[in-house]
Amino acid sequence: MDEATGSADERAVEAHVRRLWRHRGVAVPQPRRGPRRRLDVDAVLDAAVGVADADGLAAVSTRAVAARLGLSAMALYSYVGTKDQLLDLVVDHASALPAWEDPGTSAAADLTAWAERLLALHGRHPWLAERPWAEAPGGPHQQDWLERLLEILERWEVPGGSRAAVVTTLYAVVEAAARTAAAHARTSGADAAAWLARATTTRRLVTDYADRYPRTLALPQHADDWRAAPAAAVRHTVEVLCRGLGLPGCAAPSGAG
Amino acid sequence: MDEATGSADERAVEAHVRRLWRHRGVAVPQPRRGPRRRLDVDAVLDAAVGVADADGLAAVSTRAVAARLGLSAMALYSYVGTKDQLLDLVVDHASALPAWEDPGTSAAADLTAWAERLLALHGRHPWLAERPWAEAPGGPHQQDWLERLLEILERWEVPGGSRAAVVTTLYAVVEAAARTAAAHARTSGADAAAWLARATTTRRLVTDYADRYPRTLALPQHADDWRAAPAAAVRHTVEVLCRGLGLPGCAAPSGAG
DNA sequence: GATCAACTCTATACACTGTATAGCAATACG
DNA sequence: CGTATTGCTATACAGTGTATAGAGTTGATC
Structure with missing residues (x-):
């Protein structure tokens, strides 16, 4: 003492x-x-x-x-x-690690399970993403999440040089998805009008908006998906990551068409 | 009027x-x-x-x-x-889009160029990451960045269903790297002692730390790379992403060894 | 049991923050 | 010339985190 x-x-x-x-x-x-x-x-x-x-x-x-x-x-x-x-x-x-069994069928499946749990946690406490996780050594629950992720990476033999990048990417993507989902949820409230008002005002005042940003304008259909179904988007990102790392049990890259 | x-x-x-x-x-x-x-x-x-x-x-x-x-x-x-x-x-x-020529040699090269510029911007203004970019329609400079990225994705024929995910992932990864780099930079100051003190105190008080978190403890060597060289880490992530998407001009996935 | 130190909790105060309000001074229009 | 409009300042108010001082409660010691 x-x-x-x-x-x-x-x-x-x-x-x-x-x-x-x-x-x-x-x-x-x-x-x-x-x-x-x-x-x-x-x-x-x-x-x-x-x-x-x-x-x-x-x-x-x-x-x-x-x-x-x-x-x-x-x-x-x-x-x-x-x-x-x-x-x-x-x-x-608020970040207690829940209990779940790794599916074990593929690296993508295990990583998706992890990411979906973390996303669900952020869904329950949307304010978690407001504090950056990289600043401090963190508490036990944050450590639990990280160790569990590293366990998966080790089991599927992800090369050591890629692990830090995968860790950061997964956390970043899940948090981004959570933030977007939270913003989308907030859109049901009174902020929806403000958001829309600002968007339409921009379109009205900036006369060459469509000429300058044709691709941004073409995006929204898909972006709506991203907002409404963050879990699907996270899953998609995990699959792309696994394919990029050449992990076993991942479908071959879809052709660029 | x-x-x-x-x-x-x-x-x-x-x-x-x-x-x-x-x-x-x-x-x-x-x-x-x-x-x-x-x-x-x-x-x-x-x-x-x-x-x-x-x-x-x-x-x-x-x-x-x-x-x-x-x-x-x-x-x-x-x-x-x-x-x-x-x-x-x-x-x-503070987010003006700088001028640069796309290398055009591969999707990875073009995306890396974009990501490195955004990372450099965050390096010049580390506080940019403190405000989430998904909340509002954003101003002209933010729109410029997005449109430029979409231009690259279009040129390399990234499938439409993946574009939103790629966009979010790239922004999220660059911001995470920038945040980590900023935290690392701050470590040269007086906070370094505080950070270290907390880490060593944790190791001292939590007696079963090494048993509980062996993989976290094995990580730091690589994590140091990540902290010291965020540009390299971002480049690595972009390459993994491109391979995962099966974009042309990307090396085959490295074996999982 | 009395005394004292340690401790909890409250009240108050101070330096901040964003911003509503009122007033003074300067400008341009009728 | 008025006079309306506006820039800017000063003041004020409700917040914030927290330092400080004091009142009241407890356990240990004599």
Whole structure:
């Protein structure tokens, strides 16, 4: 128990890591004196996830979360630290890896299963994509996702030099699909009118729009597919990736016609 | 000149679109009476880009931009509208499509050239990736990038059903690479210590880390490549994509060994 | 049991943010 | 010349994260 050693910064980092990994055998320091705590870390994170699910990540303010728990904003600090640390914890808290069996029939099938689960997670918590995943070492749940993906790549003997690229591509594509799906979902609301108004206004004011951007204009039919069926689009991307890597069990590239 | 018609919302949308497309034959409404304006839209956007380049997109506050111009915060409103509209304009303002000749030797070469230019743009303005590109119809420069990409896909006869997926994948991968590169660049600063401290603290506290995440631990050598040389990584991804699509001029898939 | 240190939680305050509102000064039109 | 219109400033208000101080509660120690 060397929590009292080191500078204040070091102790803050250690406390944060302990909270992140609190369900993986690491003890979050419990105070020995003082009034009984009314909450614990998970209670705070549940409340924060509730706020984020309801009103987006931007609505997760210290005061909003605290109000949900019947506390004042400053009371949260001893549970989850700074706002930045709170967001770290919230993202990981909502990112639990579900259980599933790899189909095992092909690399594409296994990777698709992984990607679809991650996409479904983002569907449940659309605000997850708002925080970039590359910034920090991440919590246990994020690590679980990565390790599971690497497990698949290893099993199908994806060459080492390609693994990092595949990892980044898969995360990026799933997040992009999730973001687009979220934007599409939001389009059912009042923002739909604003979006449309802006698009039509652009078409009306920019007189040479059709001349300048014929291919953009020709795209929408397909783009609608992409918006409405992100899962299919992700699956398609995974297949292309597997074919490009020459993994076993993938159909030959379709001719460029 | 029907600027005076419509609701206040409609007029705001129209003013915003006019400002976005101000260099493409659309006139931004000039007042007829009152004191001479000391600035114009581009001056405000130059200042905002300056702030963003120096201190990140989060530092772009109305007061900060105004201070750079020797004005008060409220003076900006008549130039660039709301803060959200300002950010829209800033992103597009910094996203000018550079001029380059397509190599034309292969689809991969043309797509790589496009992706490398976009990556270089993100390198010059690392904050560009902080704003998602899928949310709004976007300004002229963003449209230029998209149209240029679609041009390449058309020339190499990428099947229509794959185009939307390729577009999203390329944007997503370039942005992810840019973000990682930005994080890596930031690592030279004071954050490096924080990042490292957190990583080592995690390894120290989570005793079964190596047992749980052997593949994650085996990755870093390659991940370092990815971080240090994002251009190479993007190029690699483009090649994999092209092979997966069966585009002409691409090497056969490397064996899965 | 009294004392003291440790601790939780609240209240307040401060520096920020975006932006609504009101007023002063400058300009162009009738 | 008015006078309407506009640029810009100043002020104000509701937010934000969080530093600080204090009130109240608990466990350990004498």
